[in-house]
Amino acid sequence: MTQQKATNITWHDGNVTREERARALKQKGATVWMTGLSASGKSTIAVALEQVLLQRGKLAYRLDGDNIRHGLNKNLGFSAEDRAENIRRIGEVAKLFADAGIIAVTSFISPYKADRDNVRKLHLDAKLPFFEVFVDLPLDVAEQRDPKGLYKKARAGQLKGFTGIDDPYEAPVKPELHLKTHRMSVEESVRAILELLESGGTLRA
Amino acid sequence: MTQQKATNITWHDGNVTREERARALKQKGATVWMTGLSASGKSTIAVALEQVLLQRGKLAYRLDGDNIRHGLNKNLGFSAEDRAENIRRIGEVAKLFADAGIIAVTSFISPYKADRDNVRKLHLDAKLPFFEVFVDLPLDVAEQRDPKGLYKKARAGQLKGFTGIDDPYEAPVKPELHLKTHRMSVEESVRAILELLESGGTLRA
Numbered sequence: 001m002t003q004q005k006a007t008n009i010t011w012h013d014g015n016v017t018r019e020e021r022a023r024a025l026k027q028k029g030a031t032v033w034m035t036g037l038s039a040s041g042k043s044t045i046a047v048a049l050e051q052v053l054l055q056r057g058k059l060a061y062r063l064d065g066d067n068i069r070h071g072l073n074k075n076l077g078f079s080a081e082d083r084a085e086n087i088r089r090i091g092e093v094a095k096l097f098a099d100a101g102i103i104a105v106t107s108f109i110s111p112y113k114a115d116r117d118n119v120r121k122l123h124l125d126a127k128l129p130f131f132e133v134f135v136d137l138p139l140d141v142a143e144q145r146d147p148k149g150l151y152k153k154a155r156a157g158q159l160k161g162f163t164g165i166d167d168p169y170e171a172p173v174k175p176e177l178h179l180k181t182h183r184m185s186v187e188e189s190v191r192a193i194l195e196l197l198e199s200g201g202t203l204r205a
Numbered sequence: 206m207t208q209q210k211a212t213n214i215t216w217h218d219g220n221v222t223r224e225e226r227a228r229a230l231k232q233k234g235a236t237v238w239m240t241g242l243s244a245s246g247k248s249t250i251a252v253a254l255e256q257v258l259l260q261r262g263k264l265a266y267r268l269d270g271d272n273i274r275h276g277l278n279k280n281l282g283f284s285a286e287d288r289a290e291n292i293r294r295i296g297e298v299a300k301l302f303a304d305a306g307i308i309a310v311t312s313f314i315s316p317y318k319a320d321r322d323n324v325r326k327l328h329l330d331a332k333l334p335f336f337e338v339f340v341d342l343p344l345d346v347a348e349q350r351d352p353k354g355l356y357k358k359a360r361a362g363q364l365k366g367f368t369g370i371d372d373p374y375e376a377p378v379k380p381e382l383h384l385k386t387h388r389m390s391v392e393e394s395v396r397a398i399l400e401l402l403e404s405g406g407t408l409r410a
Contacts, residue, residue, distance in 0.1 A: 009253075009257055009392050009395060009396060010257075010260075011252070011253040011256040011257060011395075012256065014252075015252060015255075015267075016252075016255050016256055016259055020259060021259070024259055024262065024264070025264070047216070047219075047220060047221075048214075048216040050220075050221050051216040051217065051221055052213075052214055052215075052216060054221055054225060054226070054229055055215075057229065059229070059230070059264075059305075059306075061301070061304075061305040062220075063301070067301060067304070071297045071300065071301070071327075072294060072297040072298065072301070075290075085280075089277060089294075092276045092277040093277065093298055093301065095276065096266070096268070096272060096276070096277070096298065096302075097301075097302075097305070099266075099272070100264075100266040100302070100307065101264075102305065102307075122276075187214050190214060190216075191214060
């Protein structure tokens with residue numbers, strides 16, 4: 001302990017620990033990784049989850065296409081290599097947020113199992129909780145919803161390598177949570193994630 | 206406002222706003238960008254600052270070589286292009302933390318003015334505060350300290366492109382804060398940054 005002469009300014013050797021952060025925030029850092037087809041409901045659930053957590057005094061932050069594709073990953077395209085790098089970087093940033101004590105909530109299609117498994121390993125190696133949430137809507141239903149008209153464009157050949165149409169979606173084998181959003185409301189999905197976080201000890205110091 | 210049928214689960218359309226985050230955290234997000242020579246004191250000040258902020262109930266998170274070079278930026282080397290990309294990515298991540306309402310504290314040499322100016326612009330375009338802190342130790346003093354023996358290696362030609370030896374350090378022209386760490390204690394430096402944050406309104410909702 002390095003005691004300083006003046007009042008109010010004291011610090012100890014070494015970094016702020018995760019335990020100190022958890023006590024201050026009354027929560028533990030974690031990553032909630034949502035994966036699923038375009039239009040499966042990932043972003044809608046993430047937005048609601050973030051709000052509900054904040055109402056309960058818990059700090060979450062969403063990583064999604066809006067704040068990643070135009071920022072950190074704006075120099076990446078859609079080649080196989082760039083797609084892998086896209087998910088790798090998002091995983092690293094989620095890990096930093098989790099390390100900071102925050103609940104990182106990501107909503108990316110993240111169709112490849114290997115990429116998701118790498119992100120899981122990153123977290124587990126750092127002793128940070130990783131919750132893979134499979135937002136599972138049948139392709140035909142997603143295609144009917146098609147709020148952005150992307151499936152239509154993909155079917156017309158105007159979008160190449162579109163997940164579910166001409167690129168595979170590799171479903172999670174053992175996700176921490178499997179949300180069948182065809183038969184669940186947003187509220188039910190949010191509640192299920194909250195229960196997952198509660199049972200994982202994330203929502204307390 | 207979308208009212209849900211069950212208790213405790215309600216949310217509104219759209220994202221959590223910065224104002225909502227600020228009210229919950231009793232602070233505003235910002236980036237404190239420390240720049241200066243190797244051994245100038247950046248990390249020491251950052252570690253103390255983070256602790257002091259946490260003691261005051263304020264949430265900060267440090268980005269430094271330890272959590273960035275081995276993670277997000279592990280696929281970058283030391284070419285001119287990679288150095289620029291290194292700082293760009295760190296700037297984007299700091300911006301995400303600031304957007305999340307957190308005080309991002311970065312401690313990287315970040316020797317080139319153009320790179321730092323790009324990060325400043327990223328923040329200002331997003332209406333997020335950016336505080337450039339020049340941690341200014343004379344080169345001869347840094348070289349005498351040389352806690353990691355890096356200057357010695359650079360002088361011996363074992364490290365190429367070392368800032369201050371065979372690569373330039375472009376000093377900030379108009380930093381928000383200029384810390385002359387040869388004549389200031391760590392405590393004085395931390396106090397000066399706290400005053401900067403206070404006067405910028407960062408430490409209140």
